[in-house]
Every structure is written in structure tokens, then in C-alpha cells.
Amino acid sequence: PEMHAFLHELPKCEHHVHLEGTLGPELLFPLAKRNNIELPKDFPTTVEELQYKYDNFKDLQDFLDLYYVGMGVLITEEDFYELAWAYFTKAHADGLHHAETFFDPQGHLERGISMETVVNGFKKACDQAEKELGITTKLIMCLLRHLPAKDGLDTIQLAKPYYQKGWIHGLGLDSSEKPFPPELFEECYAHMAEHHPEVLLTAHAGEEGGPEFIHKSLDLLNVTRIDHGVNSIKDPLLIKKLAEQQTMLSLCPMSNLKLRVVEDIxxxxxxxxxxxxxxxxxxxxxxxxxxxxxxxxxxxxxxxFGFDIPTWKLIAQNGVNGSFVAKARKDELL
Ligand code: HPA
Ligand code: ZN
Known part of the structure; x- marks a missing residue:
């Protein structure tokens, strides 16, 4: 209980949360009803059935299949706002101070939802979180790696106004990893580096893919952060490089357990x-x-792991240092 209070109070920053991945049954079913969405025949119809699915993912793809169907209930700006706001309030109750949140516009564009609807809804929740909860926020747009790079470039074009306004702060890469290596998206990342050099570049790598996916994300996409990165441990030279460059990995322990990246946390x-x-x-x-x-x-x-307090302080400090915020905010967070 003492450690619980300590970890609650620790200045926590989150760098790897998909807003669509905060959509649980308590919002999914009501939204399906409100928006008259008919879920697929084989989609769970009760909270219990859905929970059973959540508890039994075979791997990343098995999760993604449910995730993409689930997000199909998000239609209006209000839906996106409600989803993100519910996340911010939960995270705030957990003692979160700073949130860098991913979203997957291609999962909505392909259903006929506009970029404007998605971004306006999320941005409204971000603004409210800053104002009412004191959480700083950043939106990071992810490209779906199972779609062609051309699609990614089109999506970047649609997001331009929001990058220019400073409503979106980063570019990421997610979805099925192994069949879609980083080099497929070189052009997308090069475009961002050239036209929006102020934007944070990150990519999921080394969740199911090997250390070479991390190397290639660093060398070919020029990312400054790696999402997951668990498989970095298989390559001592890579570990040395990550330490030298102080590249932060955004580790997701419960995800890694549920998607069977590891057998045990x-x-x-x-x-x-x-x-x-x-x-x-x-x-x-x-x-x-x-x-x-x-x-x-x-x-x-x-x-x-049963870490001591200095170790936890170091972990929190690294999270603050690796955050995509100005030095003044880092000083405030520490
Ligand atoms: N990996 C890849 N794609 C994803 C994930 C993840 O953990 N979560 C949502 N999309
Ligand atoms: Zn992820």
C-alpha cells in the first residue's frame, strides 16, 4: 500500500497510449447503439464475452482484428472527444502529469470519417485536460503499416493543417509489425523531416519484429524514440547504441504480457x-x-521487480527527460 501511494505520486508521463485503445465496453456498446452501428455477426455482444476476448489474445494480429472493428463505433466529433476525455480523467486519477497520445486516422478515414472530425474531437479533449486537469498533452498521428506508404503520404497531406497549427506533434507507425518492415515507410518519414522538422518521429519496433526493425527505424526513418523495443535485448550492439544516443523506449508491460510478447512481466x-x-x-x-x-x-x-525508491525515481526522471516538451515543463514535472 505504501508503494502504491508512492507510485501514484511519482510524476508519471505516458508516451505510448492509443486513444482508440482506450475504448472499452462501457463506451463501445453505448456508442454502437447511439450511432446505429451493426457490429459484425461474430463480435461479442456482452461485456463478459468481450472480456473473454481481451483475456485470450493469441498475438498482436489477434488483438488488432478486434481493435479495428471496435473503433468502428466512433463516428462524430463528440464520440472522439468523449473517448479521449474519458482516458484523460482516468489517467489523471492515476497520477499522470503528461500524455503523448497516439491515434490512427486511417482506421477512420477508410470508414468515411473525416480527418477534421477525428482531430477536432481529440483536440477538444486535450485542451480540456490541460485546462481542467493540469495534464500537458501531445497528439501523435500513427500510420498503419499494413496499408501502402502511398496511403500514408495521403494521410500526412490531410493532416498538414493540423501539423501547421501545432495540433499534432508527432508521427508514429503502428499495426501489424512483422510483415511490414520500417523501410516501407522511408518516404513518409523523409517527407516529415523535410517539411515538418519540428515534429517528433517515432515508430513501433521490436514488439514482434527483431532488433533489425529497431536498427532500421533509427537509421532509415530517423526516429528519436522507439515504441516497445522489447527485442532490443537480443542485440548487444543495439543496446549500446540506444544507450549512447539516449533513445527512449516506450515499454508497455501489460500489453506485452497480453499479446504474448513475453510469458511473464x-x-x-x-x-x-x-x-x-x-x-x-x-x-x-x-x-x-x-x-x-x-x-x-x-x-x-x-x-x-520490487524496485527501490531511487530506481523508481530514475525511471520517472527518464520518462520526463524523454518527453516531447520544453525544458521549462520538464523542470516543472520533476
Ligand atoms: N502494436 C502495434 N499496433 C498497435 C498497437 C501495438 O501495440 N496498439 C495499437 N495498434
Ligand atoms: Zn502501441
Whole structure:
């Protein structure tokens, strides 16, 4: 209980949470009803059935199949706002101070929802979180790697006005990893580096893909952060490079367990990263699907690793340092 209070109070920053992954049954079913969405015949119809699915993912793809159908209930600006606002209030109750949140516009554009609807809804929730909860926020647009790079470039074009206004602060890459390696998206990242050099570049890598996916994300996409990065531990030279460049990994412990990236949270290479000086943060990924928000993920790590207070302070400090905010805000967060 003492450690619970300590971890609650620790200045936590989240760098890896998909807003669509915060959509749980309590909002999914009402939205389906409100928007007259007929869910597929094989989609669970009760909270219990949905929970059973959540508890039994075989791998990343098995989760993604449910995730893309689930987000199909999001139609209006208000839906996107409500989703993000519910996340911010939960995260705030967990003691979160700063949130860098992913969203997947292509999952909505292909259903006929406009970029404007998605971004306006999320932005409204971000503004409210800043004003009423004191959380700083950043939106990071992710490209779906199972779609062609051409689609990614078109999506970047649609998002231009929002990058220009400073409503979107980053570019990421997610979805099915192994069949779609980083090099497929070189042009998308090069475009961002050339036209929007102020934007944070990140990519999911080394969740199911091997260390070469991390190398290629760094070398070909020029990302400054790696999302997941668990498989970095298989390559000592990569570990050295991550430490030298102080590239932060956004670790998602409960996600890794649920998607069977590891058999046990205790198997995550956290001690090795700390020993090597590789910075990482702790994150919830898709909290509605994986059974826990930000504090639950901290507690799950503490349960397996039993870190002392200085170690936790170091982890929190690395999370603040790796955040995409000005120095003044970092000083405030620490
Ligand atoms: N990996 C890849 N794609 C995703 C994830 C993830 O953990 N969550 C949502 N989209
Ligand atoms: Zn993710």
C-alpha cells in the first residue's frame, strides 16, 4: 500500500497510449447503439464475452482484428472527444502529469470519417485536460503499416493543417509489425523531416519484429524514440547504441504480457536496460484491451521487480527527460 501511494505520486508521463485503445465496453456498446452501428455477426455482444476476448489474445494480429472493428463505433466529433476525455480523467486519477497520445486516422478515414472530425474531437479533449486537469498533452498521428506508404503520404497531406497549427506533434507507425518492415515507410518519414522538422518521429519496433526493425527505424526513418523495443535485448550492439544516443523506449508491460510478447512481466529486460543506461518509460498501450491503465502498469512492474525508491525515481526522471516538451515543463514535472 505504501508503494502504491508512492507510485501514484511519482510524476508519471505516458508516451505510448492509443486513444482508440482506450475504448472499452462501457463506451463501445453505448456508442454502437447511439450511432446505429451493426457490429459484425461474430463480435461479442456482452461485456463478459468481450472480456473473454481481451483475456485470450493469441498475438498482436489477434488483438488488432478486434481493435479495428471496435473503433468502428466512433463516428462524430463528440464520440472522439468523449473517448479521449474519458482516458484523460482516468489517467489523471492515476497520477499522470503528461500524455503523448497516439491515434490512427486511417482506421477512420477508410470508414468515411473525416480527418477534421477525428482531430477536432481529440483536440477538444486535450485542451480540456490541460485546462481542467493540469495534464500537458501531445497528439501523435500513427500510420498503419499494413496499408501502402502511398496511403500514408495521403494521410500526412490531410493532416498538414493540423501539423501547421501545432495540433499534432508527432508521427508514429503502428499495426501489424512483422510483415511490414520500417523501410516501407522511408518516404513518409523523409517527407516529415523535410517539411515538418519540428515534429517528433517515432515508430513501433521490436514488439514482434527483431532488433533489425529497431536498427532500421533509427537509421532509415530517423526516429528519436522507439515504441516497445522489447527485442532490443537480443542485440548487444543495439543496446549500446540506444544507450549512447539516449533513445527512449516506450515499454508497455501489460500489453506485452497480453499479446504474448513475453510469458511473464518479470521476463522483460528492464534490469538489463537500467544497467546499460537505456532510458525507457512505462505505458499502457491499449489500456481498455489489456486490463490496466498507467498506474496498473507501474504496479505490475513493481510486483515482479520490487524496485527501490531511487530506481523508481530514475525511471520517472527518464520518462520526463524523454518527453516531447520544453525544458521549462520538464523542470516543472520533476
Ligand atoms: N502494436 C502495434 N499496433 C498497435 C498497437 C501495438 O501495440 N496498439 C495499437 N495498434
Ligand atoms: Zn502501441
Amino acid at each position: 518479470g521476463d522483460l529486460p528492464i534490469r538489463e536496460w537500467i544497467a546499460a543506461g537505456v532510458p525507457f518509460s512505462i505505458n499502457s498501450d491499449d489500456p481498455a484491451y489489456f486490463g490496466g491503465y498507467i498506474l496498473d502498469n507501474y504496479l505490475a512492474v513493481q510486483d515482479k
